Amino acid sequence: MAVNYVLCIALCVLVGKIHGLNYVEIFRDDFRGNTINEAKWNRITTPSNVNQELQHYVWDDTWQEHDFLFLRSQKRNYGGRSYTSGRVDTQNKFNFLYGEVEWKAKLPRGTGIWPALWLLQWQCPPATPCTTWPPEIDVMEARGDQPNKVTTTLHYGRAPNNGDDTKEIWGIDFTADFHTYKVIWDPNQVTFFIDGREVYKITDKTHIPKEEMYLIMNVAVGGWYSGSPSNSTPFPTHFIIDYVTVHRWQ
C-alpha cells in the first residue's frame, strides 16, 4: 500500500510535468453548504422551448443540501406548463475550450424524466433554439423509464447540416446509486467514461468542437427523447449531483 502510494506520487509528479504543462483544476463545485454558488451557476427560470419538452424551469426546483445539488421535477401548473423542473448552467460565468469534465451523480427514474449532464457552445442561450448549434457534448443523458441505460453523444456540424456520434451504454441501474460521468475533450478526440471506464471515443477531428463551451445540468420532463410522463411517474423526482470538476493541461 505504502509502496504503491509512493509510486503513485512519483508518477503523478512525472506525468503532471509532461512537456512543461501542468494538469490544472480550472473549475470545481462540491456543492457544500446550503447555498448554490451563483457566482458559478445560473439558475434558469424560463420555460423550455426545445425538443418538445414540457417543463417550466423554476428557481425553487434547484437547491443544495447535505453537500449535494438537487434538481427536482414536479407535476404542477406553472407559467402555462404542467410540470416544473430544475436547470443550472455556467454560461458566461465559466466557458472553456478543451478539458476533462467529471460529474458524480445519481439519476432520477420515471417515465418521461430526462436528466442530462452536458456541454453547449457558449453563445447558445438556455432552453431556446440556437442558431450556432451544434457543437454539443452530452456526457450523460438518460430516460427515466430505462434506468439501466445512459447515452453519450457528440453533436457536430452546424444545423441543418449537423450529425451526431452517439452510443448507448447498458448495464447497472444508474438510478440506484451515484456514478461518475466524464468526458475528455481535446483537439484530437472526445472520450467518454463511466466510473472511470472508457465507454466511447470519437477520433474524427472534423467532429471535435473548437468553440468554447459551458456546463449544463438539467432535467427535462417529456420531449422526443424520453416521451411524456405517465400516471406511474413518481413525482417529485430528484436528480442529485455530488460534484463537478474540470481539469486541463496548461
Ligand SMILES: [Ca+2]
Ligand atoms: Ca458534494
